Amino acid sequence: MRIAIAGGGLGGLTLARVLHRHGIDAVVYEREAGRSARAQGGSLDLHPESGQRALTDAGLTGRFRSEARPEGEEHRILDPAGRTLVHHRPPPGSFSGRPEIDRRALRDLLLDSLPGDAVAWGHRLVAATPRPGGGFGLTFDDGHRADCDVLVGADGARSVVRPLLTDAALSPVATLVELSIGDADRRHPDLAELVGPGNLWCIGVRRILAAQRLGEGTIRVGISLPADDRHLDAYRSRRALLDMFDGWDRRLTALIEAGDGPPIPRRIEAMPTGTRWVHRPGVTLIGDAAHLMPPVGEGANQAMLDAAELAAELAGSPADPDAAIQAYEKAMFARVHPIAEMSARVQAMMLSPTAADDIVRFFTPRAEPAAAD
Template identity: 40%
Template structure:
């Protein structure tokens, strides 16, 4: 039966691409639909660390681990904390020697690696899912916003936070966490800024604000200015001051060295952080499943892409290796949800703790900054 299955994957991120590589290499008829017009249509975001037991394991199953090892940045695994008042290093979180096996790779480079494992015709660009319905003989019919229709036996929803496939299985929608990241880039950091960022990721927490710098390939630094603010309030302040001015002003009172990072960044991209409930589940329908953020959207605490790629291998291998693949697909769904239920409570609460107003021995220097934009209200 499995040799005759037609499989459609919705979403061309790491999860969807990983599933497509495994399925295609096992001889399946798989088509991946991506809403973006091309792989270079937009910025791919910051660096990712792939863990040995999840992200790297997924690449091994996809036959791409050796290529990953050649391009991964093992030198950028350091992680440390900076005091938001002084800018001084408070403590490092570098793993003991021999345990640093979470090498970094730029998201765009990971995507290129996965694309290299697929036939070019596997991916259909510029196709946003509009509607999904069940047709005759258990087939599922996909209708895209451009009017195209496609029929498949199996639908894998890898279409992220606002998954259209998820909407077919449940009415549950992501909830705003109360925190918004403003992403910016420093393409040519000064020596001073480069030293602050270090060889990896540097965190600084100040109550309702946080600042995260992340080393990327080519010496570039990704900056995340994170603010715990209501969406309506952000709308008002950005309309009043402009996004860049508002973000910079939000860090007035922080250490001058950290302000220099915020000020060196060009245009910011606003990224409100959403999450599904920690006990989220969906009603199973034969031949339809979810992976990655579509299945368990949670705050960005360093596990998302690894979990998504592991989901992809669970689903793909269930379809590949089983005598009754649709039954095994349901079993894979159970594994995915049980794993997510183990991780999500800690991810959600831990993320909120980053923005706690209370000081703690682990994250000293928490407090709050003022903003002249706020004072203009």
């Protein structure tokens, strides 16, 4: 059974790792030239029931705990005047919640757990063609070709594999503008203190200015705005961004001013909630390729859980991979649907005119009802 995994992100690498633990080989085809070809983004909070569970199946819990930062779970929410609305502090050193780990560290952890030839770098998939006897012929942008019996699309939002199963269209849900502040403790100690060890959200009317501490000391800044028809170039000006936050406390807008390079804008898109497809032999999807959601904390966690569950099914039915894929898809559709609905509601809430009040209610623990006498 030749298994090809399109995409070497967290989902694809988790799938390869769990399969490897079961003695099943797979090749991950990744378009990047190598593990250091580009920055991997910010940090993630791994949830016990999904991301951490997948790492347990991968046999990597110990290494995860050596790299993760429980203190990164600290979360502050401010209003535009800089007043604290919510301040969550995790128990010191506790892994019982959702500890943060840098994406780069998590990806390296997974890569280091695989044989050296498990990832084919510099292979950007451009076409997957059904073969008469089953399986697929793969074509890559450099003309290289390969065959497989089972193809797993772990290739993200712009998946090349997805059209084999569904024509679901992506819809814009927000605009995100990112900046980065390197060596913040030394160069901008006031901003480092403002952000703290975890996440900071500053919530206004239909806009959020957020910042996140990475383990190596960088602060990643993100500006979330409603999706609109403006060209992305309109968000590349630092001055234009500062004008959007006119009247906000200068301590907060200093996060925009301190960015090391030009602002980097991108559209945030999502698939229709409840997207499903009719099973097709020899092919399936995991992660964003299967269920692209707004980025509210579930995407990477669900991708890793998809991978662990698919690997378990394939390992349990090595002689009948199609039965394994069908079982995985049935369970995945049922699991992801309510999570995708919740993610869409949270995304809409975060950019609503009443976002501050709504989010404070969302993050404020409900009091337990008094016991009856």
